[in-house]
Amino acid sequence: MISIDILIALVLTLFVFSFVLWRTKDNLMYRFAEHTFVAVSLGNMTVLAIKYLQGNVINPIIYKGDYILIIVLILGCLLYLRFSKRFFYICRWPLSFMVGVGLGLTLRGWTHGWLFSGIITPTILSLAVVGDAFTTFNNIFVIVCTLTVLSYFIFSIQHKGALRYSATLGRYFMMVMFGVMFSNYTFSRLATLSGRLLWVVQSISSIFA
Amino acid sequence: MTNEKKVEEKSGLSLPKLDERVIYWALVVLLLLPFFVNMGIPLPLSPMTQEFYDYVDRLKPDSVILYSVDFGPGSLPEIEGSIVAVSKQIASKPIKVVIISVWEPTAAPVNEEKIVSVFKAAGKTYGVDYVNFGFLPGGEGAVARLADDFKGILKVDYYGNSIEDLPMMQNIKDATSFTMVIDGGFPSWLYMRQNWVPKYNIPLISIEAAGSAVEVRSMYPFSLKAILGGARAGAEYEVLIKSPGVAKKGLDSVTFGVILFVGTIALGNVIYVRSRRKK
């Protein structure tokens, strides 16, 4: 018995794979799958947003008498004035509300959470650990690596002399980091692809079983 | 035509003019092979996976943890092993769990399918042992508000029940009500790290895809106490909890893909180096 939802999912998956495994270029099947994905994704996000507004704005206003939420309801509607040529400037008010709150959260979180515990604290290390040459080497490496990479980002003076060597060494350390990141991202993508291919094979075999 | 290509052509050592589809189909075949043939590639345990396991294992009875998982269907092949194995370990302990997603809207159904099903199978009672709040929109602002005033921002759970009707939520006020945060997905760990860790000093451990795991490694062990990264960590975790799953076969499959990847890079560079020497 062919399951219709598996069949539709399989067809859409094969449409996407047609971009690489068959036509190797943009084609109608791939674009159909792409448009389907965009439509349902956007629709799904809208549904979640509407449900959230219903639970956190509409219901409290109607059932709990939290009338102050009418202000945010009006602010939210003002966002849609961006489609009006005459009253476009009004949409900036709720937009700046969101930006202001987001900016405050980012600045306070990054200042408190990153500048000290994220960067300075991990670099305060002993330059010599008695009896443990490996840890000593690692600690010195951390400090040298931190300073050389930071020196690479000094753009206000020309990279000459000692700064040039330091910045070059910092760049080499960054290449090592990019190599680590690149290989791990490749691994991630291979894992995703293998899972997807297995699903395709299982779906095809379930249709013909 | 670049100078290098001219040299390669003159020396007769240029790359074969290969249709890309040959490589793509070779990749497809190699990735599928381990699912049909038992490869038996050995899997040593890494210290980071053991550390993550120990963090969960040390949780005291009646601890409350925030399990914030943000993996959509796209990440599932890589990360399913990890989240199911960690969920099984959590479900085997007498601790209370609040499940939520704060970044990826498509994560809520995935959590329902992969995490909630594990708790149900373990005989846990909804509302008493675990609660699922689905997706919380709002990004970092919502996570910050969650830390300061949990019930102020969450009124209903994923199924429409009022938060006041859930017994285990009676004593939950803010971040201080939680013993630990287990976060899954990037950048939700960033939101947790910036809003829950510095202000409330809540231990944070993270499940990540392999690519994100190396990015968050810079925060280990300062603000991130343990990281479970990628399909390999998931396979190791399945061995640790003695519950084999999908991750080991998936890892074998990726191993074959890696062989092709290294092979293509090596082939291209050997030809390049030889053509340079000829020049």
Add this chain to the structure above:
Amino acid sequence: MSYKRREIPVVITAALAILVIFEYFFKWQDATNVSVRAQGWAVILASFAIGIGVVSTTIFHIRNVMGRVKKQWYLSAWLVFLMFATIIIGVGLGPDSSSYKWMYNTTINPLNATISTLLTFFGFSAAYRSFRARNIDATLLLVTAVIIILYVVPLGELITPSWSFVGNWLTSYPNAVVGRVLYATVVMGSIALGVRIILGYERGYLAGD
């Protein structure tokens, strides 16, 4: 009345950012209450903002349909139809309904997973054609990538047991330290940008006239 267009949004942004930062570092209950409510309202406004995407997408694709853009208009019609069908089913029947879940599992799940795997194929094609050890930087990147990818899958440990030691060291030291420094530069740049936004020098976040 040009101040409505520029100055009011800038003042709103600055006031809210300062309030949210102030409340984090100083204990003043009234400020905390206002800040917490502002953060909640920002979340609600973000939900309203999703609708702007829906409206923009609809306008764009309706224009394609009305203009009968070749090879596109029927896909645009399909997109608009499917998007609104998703929203109507989701809002009318609820995201927990079997119809909505069927639509979700048949389209978003497989397409989300499959589209993200396309990059894997392109990565392999790039590995074959253009990943060359042309200079020290590229050599470092390639060698590190090969070492790490063989460390992440257990192949390296089959070659030699020391592989895991090298892979672990590369991930824990150069990668972690450089990552920390890069985050530091991003954090410092973001703090500088944030201060400029608060002071009103940066107004790019206000949509243009």
